[in-house]
Amino acid sequence: MSISEKLEKMYKNQINNIKNEKNKISKKKMIGSLALDIGGRCVSAIAKSLECSRKYVKKCYNFVKEGCIEQTKLEFRGRKRLIEIYPCLERDIIEVIENSLSTDPKFKTEKQYVNMTVKEIKKQLIETGKYQENSFSNSSLNNILNEMGYGLKKVKKTKPLKKIKETDDIFNNVHKKKDEGLSDIKTGVISIDTKDKVLVGPFSRNGYNRVVIEAVDHELTNNCLIPFGILDLKKNIPYFFNYTSKPTSLDLVDCIEEFYIEQYLNSGINKLMIFLDNGPDNSGVRTIF
Structure with a gap:
């Protein structure tokens, strides 16, 4: 008796059950169990009876033979990021x-x-x-x-208040000088800026907290801190100096001097390249700058 005849006479109900099975894993187990039960060269005959490919029947056979362990290989699925x-x-x-x-x-x-x-x-x-x-x-x-x-x-x-035709050339030159400063081992490169004042007191500042904290209803105070920051562009490390009133140009220069003494005095750096926003305290019309 050939395998095809054997399937038709002895496994007809099992073949129908496999065809009607909706669950993918259960169907694979049933096909694999059938192939193991019949044995021999039955893959082609089973594939013909089930109207599927030999490759799929062989896969089901190996799936059951190896203990129903399926290598999903999820890392190979879908579109990569x-x-x-x-x-x-x-x-x-x-x-x-x-x-x-x-x-x-x-x-x-x-x-x-x-x-x-x-x-x-x-x-x-x-x-x-x-x-x-x-x-x-x-x-x-x-x-x-x-x-x-x-x-x-x-x-x-x-956003500049007024853009002139030389604006792009000016910024291209700034970027060029910045690259030159970063590549020169004897030049320190820093950026300075004064930030908005921060009120000192039990104020909410539009913040959030998991614990209920009560803040005053109105921010009526003159106590504040005005941070002046220096960013070392080579080390990417910020340094802050806090003032209780608006710092003057002399204050800014004192901070830069203190920073240089602490960070660069004995390091072999003899030039300091400073990037600033040309505001009223550090513009070119200020004599100290």
Whole structure:
């Protein structure tokens, strides 16, 4: 008796049960058990009776033979994330936006803001030659930026009051000088800025807490701290000096001098490159600057 005849006479009900089975795992077990029960070269005959491929029957046979352990290989399923397809994407994004970052002037959040649109970032990434127009969409790039902690918002404080035709050339020159300073081992590179005042007292400051904390209804006080920050661009370490009133130009210079003495005096650095926002306290018209 051939295997086909054997299946038709002795395993007809079992074949019908397999065809009617809806559960995928149960169906694989039933096909594998049938192949083990019949033995011999039955794969082709079973595949013909069940109207499926020999490869699938063989897979069911091995599935039951190996103890019903299925290697799902989930890591090979679905679409890979962009940072897996392009491992250098995050690093390239940082290089593109590093000169357009801003922090919250009131320190209400730790987010950094990018004064560039997603389209502009994508355009500059494509100009590097590593990516194509269809490598990723704007929404996918936006999601990656959010995961990296960069909020795509225009910060009004960084918007120039009046843009002249030389503005782009000025900023290109600033970026060039910055690169020169960072590559010179005898030059210290810092950025300075004075932030908005922080009131000292039992105030909410629009904050949240898991424990119920009561704050005063009105913020009627003159007690405040005004932070003046110095960022070492080579070490990426911030230093803060707090004032109880608005610091003057002389105060800022005193802070820079104190910082230089503590950090650079005996380090071989004989030049200090300072990046500032050309505000009223540190503009070019101030004699001390």
